[in-house]
Amino acid sequence: GMEFDESRLYQAGDDIRNIDWRVTARTGKTHTKLFREERERQVFVWLDLRASMFFATKGMYKSVIASRLASLLAWSAIHHGDRIGGMIFSDGSHHELKPQRGKSGALRLISQMVKHPTWSETRTINRDKTALFRSLIRLRRVARPGSLIFMLSDFRNLDEKMESQMLLLSRHTDIVMVFIYDQLEQSLPAAGLYRVSDGKQELMLDTYDQRRTETYRVHFVQHRQRLERIAKNASIHLIDCSTQDNPLEVLQSGLSKKIRR
Secondary structure, X not given: OEEEEEEEEOOOOOOHHHEOHHHHHHHOOOEEEEEEEOXXXXXXXXXXXOHHHOOOOOOOOHHHHHHHHHXXXXXXXXXXXXXXXXXXXXXXXXXXXXXXXXXXXXXXXXXXXXXXXXXHXXXXXXXXXXXHHHHHHHHHHHOOOOOEXXXXXOOOOOOHHHHHHHHHHHOOOEEEEEEEEOHHHHOOOOOOEEEEEOOOXXXXXEOOOHHHHHHHHHHHHHHHHHHHHHHHHOOOEEEEEEOOOOHHHHHHHXXXXXXXX
């Protein structure tokens, strides 16, 4: 993009569309605006903190690893002289942070992540299945052409409407999708009866039924394949991250592959 640099006296050949009318009126002499290439890049972190992200059987919650990834990306953006902005959303709340340069931009993003309501604080709110879609609509409105967007989510409830929004968004921005998942979401444990609880409610997980466990496994595979298809169609870089992975190593490995491409 281009940003305003200064105004100077109008010279023959200057584009009349760039005349600075305010300075011209104030000085009585025709001035024209000069622009320069904007070297700072806007980096957005799109952070999913819906109820499904507050889950893990090993490692850390998906929401926690997503927040750590977001923090690392924020400091990296500042280190490279870019502006960092964010979009943090859940089932019951949504916060947008305009891109800002310097340490204050990274600290502002981290502060908002800390303040954002946790699942336990919003568990009484009706789960909004449109939260993902609405956040994509808003992201398209605020992300300027040329922006770099990191999408941190398990992408649950992704549908065709959301796919189309991601495709439109990718036409003018660079997108990196980080798919966050837990091992239990990938495949059920060995045959047996397992007690599962969220701290208040309990249920028994029966994995003796092989057909059920296979259907469960196939569901995850199909979800992952859908993300791959979206990434391929929209030229989006896709990175996998389990709840047991090291966030720094995930970014170093995943982004180095993007650079090599």
